[in-house]
Amino acid sequence: MPSSAVVYNPLSRALHWSIVLLVAVEFVLAWLMPDVHRGTQPVGLIAWHIGVGTTILALMLLRLLWRGVGGAPALLPGPTWQQHLAKLVHVLLYAGFVVLPLLGWANASSRGWTVHLAGVVGLPALAASGAVWAHKMGNVHQVVAYVLLGAIGLHVAGALFHGVVLRDDTLRRMWPRKA
Template sequence: MKMQSFDTNTRRYATGYDGVARLLHWLIVLLIAAQFVIGWTMPDIHKGTLPEGLIAWHLGVGATLIAAVVLRIVWRATHRPSPASVSPFFRVVSHITHGLLYLALVVVPLLGWANASSRGWTIKLFGVLPYPSISPTGSSVGHEMGDIHGYLAWVLLVLIGLHVAGALFHRFVLKDDVLQRMLP
């Protein structure tokens, strides 16, 4: 398939993802980076811990991440990019990796949300719009979701590493335009 491109200031851009998809992609990248930094530096959560300081920041960034991921999924479902010109093998690997990334981007925040709900904490988008509770306060299952949330966050980090490695492989080894499809 022929990929359309144009030159602006001698920089080449390949068609693929539109501006909204790229914006949401990079917003999610920033939010996840913030979540990992906050998650690694915030205090441990125990019974009776209040959602203050870095924990409150983690909840707020998480609420924003949930909204951004939902928007990204809706946008992706309704605005398909032109397919990349890659071999069938790389297309399958790409679909599997992206599918696992989307799954982790949904499951990890949902587990954190369930854990917060079980602690009686309200998650608010931009500190204003409250999300509903998705597990009862005091739920032992909701508390366990917090542990699983932490473990799966590491899985998400590995998937992100594979995603970045794949993009760099395309750029520096295959020397194709796959990486440029997501660059502004």
């Protein structure tokens, strides 16, 4: 087992894996929920999509804040291009999972829906009801979601390459374990 100096701290690991789980659930909800049209109400699976999505946003913000405070171990040694690619994908995932829920939220506001954090706490509207720009963000939301799915694929391929082929500590230091 790697020394505690080079593993991710327990809160970072807990947040990483909670968000992974919620993102998986969120994509399934997105695919199962009914198509959203003019006059659609935010109930059932759509309400779940919004509740889980806003939870992801809150956890991502907490995670970014905590990364600023608690830091992260330096990347393990490896070819420079791989380190650059890994960092680029990390930045994309951090930024993407903040921007993506905000785009969905803007779209929901343009439909006149009140967005609830985790389905419980009412949040302010990000756009006026009927706002054309925010309505258009619905399509951008979908495109960004699929770009991020691609980024996740690359990220997981990298993690598995380290864990299975290189057999270094990369996967282990993010793996959930006792503090």
